[in-house]
Amino acid sequence: MLAHLLAATALALPGSQAQQQVSLQPFAQDLSGLTAIASTPAEPRRLYAVEQVGRIRYFVDGKLGGTFLDIRDRVVSGGERGLLSVAFHPKYARNHRFYVNYTDKSGNTRVVEFRSRNGRAIKSTARQLLFVRQPYANHNGGELQFDSGGRLYVGMGDGGSGGDPGNRAQNMNERLGKLLRIDPIRRGATWQIVGLGLRNPWRFSFDRANGDLYIGDVGQGNWEEIDYRARASISTLANYGWRVFEGRARYSNTALGKGQLVAPVYVYSHAESSCSVTGGYVYRGRTVAAAVGRYFFGDYCSGIVWSLRIQNGSAVDVRREPFHVSTLTTFGEDAAGELYFGTANGEIFRLAA
Numbered sequence: 001m002l003a004h005l006l007a008a009t010a011l012a013l014p015g016s017q018a019q020q021q022v023s024l025q026p027f028a029q030d031l032s033g034l035t036a037i038a039s040t041p042a043e044p045r046r047l048y049a050v051e052q053v054g055r056i057r058y059f060v061d062g063k064l065g066g067t068f069l070d071i072r073d074r075v076v077s078g079g080e081r082g083l084l085s086v087a088f089h090p091k092y093a094r095n096h097r098f099y100v101n102y103t104d105k106s107g108n109t110r111v112v113e114f115r116s117r118n119g120r121a122i123k124s125t126a127r128q129l130l131f132v133r134q135p136y137a138n139h140n141g142g143e144l145q146f147d148s149g150g151r152l153y154v155g156m157g158d159g160g161s162g163g164d165p166g167n168r169a170q171n172m173n174e175r176l177g178k179l180l181r182i183d184p185i186r187r188g189a190t191w192q193i194v195g196l197g198l199r200n201p202w203r204f205s206f207d208r209a210n211g212d213l214y215i216g217d218v219g220q221g222n223w224e225e226i227d228y229r230a231r232a233s234i235s236t237l238a239n240y241g242w243r244v245f246e247g248r249a250r251y252s253n254t255a256l257g258k259g260q261l262v263a264p265v266y267v268y269s270h271a272e273s274s275c276s277v278t279g280g281y282v283y284r285g286r287t288v289a290a291a292v293g294r295y296f297f298g299d300y301c302s303g304i305v306w307s308l309r310i311q312n313g314s315a316v317d318v319r320r321e322p323f324h325v326s327t328l329t330t331f332g333e334d335a336a337g338e339l340y341f342g343t344a345n346g347e348i349f350r351l352a353a
Contacts, residue, residue, distance in 0.1 A: 022291050024323050027340060027348040028064065031057060034342035035142070036085040037332020042093035043119075044335040049348060052082035054102065056121070069114065069121035075102045080157075080200075084142025089185070090150050099129070099152060099184065101142045108133050109140055111154055113184060129184055130191065132175050136160025139200040139218075147234070148211050153181045153194075155201035155215070163220060163252070164243040169197050170257035177242065179204070179215075195229075196259055197240040203279035203330060206231075207295075208337060212310070215240070216279020216297050217264075223247030224277035225264035226297060228310055238262045265315040266308060268299075275301035280331035283307075285338040288353045296321075296339060296351070298328045305341075325349065 028049070036050035047059045048068060054075030056068040075083050081103035089097040096116045104110050111130035114121050129152075134140060139157030146152055158169040158177035169177025172193065179195030200218040207214070211231035217240060219225060225247045227240050239259030243252050247267035268274060280296040291307070294317075298305040303324035308315045327344035334340065339351040 021353075022288055022321060023352050024325070024341065024349040025352040027062065027350045028059065029347045031346035031348070033344040033346055034329055034348065035082060036330050037340045037342050037348065038086050038088065039332070039334045040088035040092045040098075041335050042088070046119075047332070047334050047340070048086060049342065050083055050086050050100075050330075051346075052084075052344075053077045054083045056083070056086055056100075058119075068116075068119070069100070069123070071100070071102065071123065074104060076105050076107060077103075080138045080140050080142075080160075081107065084140065085144045087144035087146055087152060090146055090148075095185070097185065099144055101144050101154060103134070103140055103142075107137060109142075109156070111144065111152075129182065130154065130175075130180070132156060134159060134176075135166065141198075141201050143201065143204050145204060145206055147181075147206055150183060150185075151181045152184045153179060153204070155179055155198065155204050157200035157202075158198065158242065164199065167243065167254055169199065169242045170239075170244070170254060172196065172258055179238075193237065194234060195238045195240060196257055197238075197242045197244070199242040199246075201279075202277070205279065205281045205331075207282040208284050208333070209282070209293075212282075214279060214282065214295055214297075216277040217242070218276050219270075220246045220251065222270055223249060223267050224270075224274065224299065226266040226277070226279065226295075226308075226315070227262060228265040228313070228315075229262065230313065233260075236260060240264075265310065265313075266306075266318060268306075272304065273302045274299040274304065278328050278330060281333050281339055283337070283339050283351065284333075285336055285351070287338055288351055290353070291339075291351060296331065298325060298341075300328055300344075303328060 032051035054072035109132040115125040138160040141155040141157040143155040204215040213229040215227040237259035283291040294307040308318040330342040
């Protein structure tokens, strides 16, 4: 597969896109299946790789340094379950707090805070922030991200099965199918719903340059979608439409719940063997000048990678990139804003010119 990927990067894009060609460089391999890639400005030389089985590995200056956290004894892994993400507190340099989202041995979601010392996690510091009972084994969501104000966000899937049989995504009394946030270090803080109507927001991110929110929400049987929310609107309750809509298409006659209906900025169908969107990041690094300001995302099944820009709240200049990433499960940024691609095969690639 690696040789195929490297060969694919040599393909030229037609027309004016040829001047903006990008490629991939191999970064790591032989890891276990990856669910997240993360970093913290407190450690500019480190990159963290989350393995679904329940372990977080770290790299220093591009070389594998060891294991940061191992909670395989607490995690059930397989399918859409496992250790699903890690997020470092913006004040990590001082408080050494970080957060993980995982599926416990009973199949339920837990968001837990840990602390670290001397570059390693201390398992005995575990403090649970969130517990959500999961009715099915799929659609666990699992992403964790901090905004610039120090609030922790978690993406919750609709609970699984197919078609949201419990209509949980539109029910404000349920945490499933929601985007939740909390200030994790403020005493007495509680979780707030800032988004509903999500099916399975497997990966979402904030643009580090302006705080805008991008969500890759996995579709049902026909459509995959990218949702966008400007920073100024994030605190206003958004309704992303599921299960009333799948993408922009009507899915059911279910009544729409609360919130401002937010239509996707981009959708793609299950053509070309596509099946599951993997949301990414807006590139803000310095290595690939032509990619700056572009949001990258891809599809798990087809390996196709696209990028787009947002202009006046709409997707413009959408393009298919000249490479494929087989079993694309996640994206990540390092402290400098360089972009990485992770796979279920345990490989990491880096965006390059």
